[in-house]
Amino acid sequence: xxxxxxxxxxxxxxxxxxxxxxxxxxxxxxxxxxxxxxxxxxxxxxxxxxxxxxxxxxxxxxxxxxxxxxxxxxxxxx
Numbered sequence: 001x002x003x004x005x006x007x008x009x010x011x012x013x014x015x016x017x018x019x020x021x022x023x024x025x026x027x028x029x030x031x032x033x034x035x036x037x038x039x040x041x042x043x044x045x046x047x048x049x050x051x052x053x054x055x056x057x058x059x060x061x062x063x064x065x066x067x068x069x070x071x072x073x074x075x076x077x078x
Contacts, residue, residue: 013057019050028054035066035076046073 013031015038017024025041031054040046052061052075063075 014055016053016055017046017050018053019047026052028052029072033077035074036061036063037072037074040071040073 013028015026015028017026017038017040022044024044024046027039027041029037029039031037036052038052046065048065050063052063053059054061061077064078066074066076
């Protein structure tokens with residue numbers, strides 16, 4: 001997920017995960033130009049690919065899951 005020399009921001013932000021007609025809330029724990037670490041809110045199943053909206057910025061990023069651990073996932077942007 002993290003590329004050498006990239007800068008990661010570790011200020012928690014709210015996010016919204018969109019896939020199909022479903023949405024899920026998340027907390028963005030860290031984010032860089034290449035990916036992010038997300039804490040998932042709720043019990044919903046998150047697919048391997050989805051769109052992430054950073055709130056309140058409104059930035060929309062296409063994501064692919066790199067790893068999962070309980071309620072935390074890491075994603076790469078594409």
